[in-house]
Amino acid sequence: MGRSGDDEGGDAASKTESIRVLAMQFAYDPQSPLFADFNLTVSPGSRCLLIGANGSGKTTLLKILAGKHMVGGQDVVQVLGRSVFHDTQLVCSGDLAYLGGSWSKTVGSAGEIPLQGDFSAEHMIFGVEGADPARREKLIELLDIDLQWRMHKVSDGQRRRVQICMGLLHPFKVLLLDEVTVDLDVVTRLDLLDFLKEECEQRGSTIVYATHIFDGLEAWATHLVYIQDGELKRAEELTLIDELKRSGNLHSTVESWLRSETKSEKKKKQPTQSQRTSSYGFSPFASSRHMAYYR
Numbered sequence: 653m654g655r656s657g658d659d660e661g662g663d664a665a666s667k668t669e670s671i672r673v674l675a676m677q678f679a680y681d682p683q684s685p686l687f688a689d690f691n692l693t694v695s696p697g698s699r700c701l702l703i704g705a706n707g708s709g710k711t712t713l714l715k716i717l718a719g720k721h722m723v724g725g726q727d728v729v730q731v732l733g734r735s736v737f738h739d740t741q742l743v744c745s746g747d748l749a750y751l752g753g754s755w756s757k758t759v760g761s762a763g764e765i766p767l768q769g770d771f772s773a774e775h776m777i778f779g780v781e782g783a784d785p786a787r788r789e790k791l792i793e794l795l796d797i798d799l800q801w802r803m804h805k806v807s808d809g810q811r812r813r814v815q816i817c818m819g820l821l822h823p824f825k826v827l828l829l830d831e832v833t834v835d836l837d838v839v840t841r842l843d844l845l846d847f848l849k850e851e852c853e854q855r856g857s858t859i860v861y862a863t864h865i866f867d868g869l870e871a872w873a874t875h876l877v878y879i880q881d882g883e884l885k886r887a888e889e890l891t892l893i894d895e896l897k898r899s900g901n902l903h904s905t906v907e908s909w910l911r912s913e914t915k916s917e918k919k920k921k922q923p924t925q926s927q928r929t930s931s932y933g934f935s936p937f938a939s940s941r942h943m944a945y946y947r
């Protein structure tokens with residue numbers, strides 16, 4: 653695992669790297685690119701935590717790794733030696749799995765609302781073709797899913813369990829997790845993490861897991877990637893992180909990184925009061941006819 657910018661590339665490299673990002677550039681707004689020259693490699697069998705403050709680019713990076721955004725040419729973002737965006741077989745075969753977001757849709761000013769279709773959990777889970785029945789049973793039991801649940805009536809955590817179950821039905825080679833354990837109760841979360849660890853140890857699968865919840869992850873993760881405003885700050889083995897060796901606590905280690913980040917770079921980026929006034933001309937919280945609709 654590390655920064656891949658200096659690598660010589662080639663087929664040999666793709667066999668020792670599950671994920672390879674080379675000089676990636678990506679921008680939502682062309683005026684301020686999120687990723688300018690981003691390089692990363694993740695080796696097979698790694699359980700890699702993706703850490704960073706809100707808005708640092710974790711979700712965007714995972715979506716790019718999942719092939720949801722086309723970024724540059726075929727060499728820029730590769731998973732298992734194949735271009736994630738161009739090689740649709742990666743996802744169709746189940747080799748590359750992505751679990752993120754929630755089952756919802758955006759409806760005008762109502763924002764995100766859960767899907768309203770009346771399907772049972774059984775209908776959803778057994779609708780996934782080609783799943784191994786033993787693996788399916790194991791996941792249903794692990795996630796404590798009641799197959800009679802109606803998907804439009806269950807809680808967020810219950811809906812999430814069904815989503816996770818479906819996402820894991822096919823044995824993945826690379827799994828991208830975007831904070832999907834946040835709705836799970838503590839027992840289900842720990843059981844799921846154990847299952848995922850087993851998958852990596854037994855089958856050499858690779859996991860990249862973006863999260864803000866660090867409970868129990870010191871012993872789970874093998875590597876850590878820390879990004880700040882789209883820039884790779886750290887990519888290393890957990891056992892080699894000095895701060896972690898001293899404190900033994902991932903939460904306090906990450907807290908200290910994020911606090912120093914807040915105090916230095918972030919504050920420099922804040923516009924001054926006069927810049928704010930000149931660009932808007934008034935406070936966004938001042939009374940206006942438009943704002944009256946939201947009172």
Ligand SMILES: Nc1ncnc2c1ncn2[C@@H]1O[C@H](COP(=O)(O)OP(=O)(O)OP(=O)(O)O)[C@@H](O)[C@H]1O
Nearest residue numbers: 680681686704705706707708709710711712713864
């Ligand atoms: N669809 C979008 N259009 C424009 N900008 C976006 C879009 N999605 C994200 N961004 C911006 O890109 C940056 C990175 O967002 P991203 O969601 O990747 O961050 P994150 O690290 O996952 O944050 P969080 O920890 O809050 O989930 C943010 O500044 C965000 O405002």
